[in-house]
Amino acid sequence: MRITMVGTGYVGLVSGACFADFGHQVICVDKNADKIAALHRGEIPIFEPDLDRLVATNVRAGRLTFSTELADPVSKSDAVFIAVGTPSRRGDGHADLSYVYAAAREIAANLKDFTVVITKSTVPVGTGDEVERLIREANPAADVAVASNPEFLREGAAIRDFKHPDRIVAGTDDERARKLIAEIYRPLYLNRAPVMFTGRRTAELIKYAANAFLATKITFINEIADLAEKVGADVQEIARGIGLDNRIGTKFLHAGPGFGGSCFPKDTRALIKTAQDYEAPVRIVEAVIAVNENRKRAMARKVAAVFGGSLRGKTVALLGLTFKPNTDDMRESPSIPLVTALQDLGATIKAYDPEGMEQARSELSDVSYCDGPYECAKDADALVIVTEWEQFRALDLARLKREMACPVIVDLRNIYRPDEVTGHGFQYESVGRRSQPHM
Missing domain, CATH: 3.40.50.720 (NAD(P)-binding Rossmann-like Domain)
Structure with missing residues (x-):
């Protein structure tokens, strides 16, 4: 052919x-x-x-x-x-x-x-x-x-x-x-x-409906994560508990800083506009976009809360910039509003990403880019895991603590066990789980 x-x-x-x-x-x-x-x-x-x-x-x-x-x-x-x-x-x-x-x-x-x-x-x-x-x-x-x-x-x-x-x-x-x-x-x-x-129109709508539904699952579990933190529950166990129901499924139930990328943000917006044009509004999708946009900057407040709400004079190290691992795509990445919000709160930003730093330079200003996770963590007051790259899943926590000015890890992807991190003397904050002060 x-x-x-x-x-x-x-x-x-x-x-x-x-x-x-x-x-x-x-x-x-x-x-x-x-x-x-x-x-x-x-x-x-x-x-x-x-x-x-x-x-x-x-x-x-x-x-x-x-x-x-x-x-x-x-x-x-x-x-x-x-x-x-x-x-x-x-x-x-x-x-x-x-x-x-x-x-x-x-x-x-x-x-x-x-x-x-x-x-x-x-x-x-x-x-x-x-x-x-x-x-x-x-x-x-x-x-x-x-x-x-x-x-x-x-x-x-x-x-x-x-x-x-x-x-x-x-x-x-x-x-x-x-x-x-x-x-x-x-x-x-x-x-x-x-x-x-x-039919041709059906195929066109299938694509938008699929992406909107997946974006909705992400936003749903993120809102449940916020509630879980308040009531002392564990969102990962909640996700597993509901995901084992085959009517729901386990995929796209990972709490985090919100969705980004080349598809979900633009496709949900386009679906909303099409629905408005045909006078058939999709209110759930409208709410998904609003919640997701607010969430990205809310993650900066989560970091600031560790220091009493202000990051003035603090250095924050970010691990991961792309919207997901195994890509260099920075389009609508949660890291972009996160960085600007952290800077608005007074923080100095260092960052490392295995593939996305060249693209990040055109999206983010006043960021110091580093050659690896440990260089990024050096002299930082807080380390924030933004993207769940495999390279970040087994960091040497003892070395991290030696490098950092203050032993604080904010894990926005829940890739570590709280007891593992606090056992190395860190204050550990994650998403949808109770705060873990260092032991």
């Missing part, structure tokens, strides 16, 4: 590399000449475990290529995927679809034989209708079907998610498009991955 992937961002590059690994001929196209040049040199613009190896293997095999030109690849392709960004539109929270529509117009001008144009970008309900209208307006003679095929990839586990999906959702009523999409994903049939064919 000949495939063109429009966009070499997170979704486009991972999807293109995986399709090539299935044996398809894939060309990834991007207008950014510097990015394409870097890919030709074997440089991957994002951090995703094993992606560099997957790209290199398929480039060597001749199945994966890169280009800045769209015309020739589209004219020779069986399927063209649109995988460009759909960020929140400045000012109103709607998804910015300008890149999707620009891609649709350019694709239309270069269609030859029957082609399926498939939107993989996360787009509001009705976007596929507009993509089809734009294509037929620009090229009335085109033999084309427009489909929706949303992605469900977790950053840090994207390749496994692509190759071992819970489901594949494809939205189209065109029988030829169904057959072609089924053939594209045929290599996954051995993994028994269910392919769910729906």
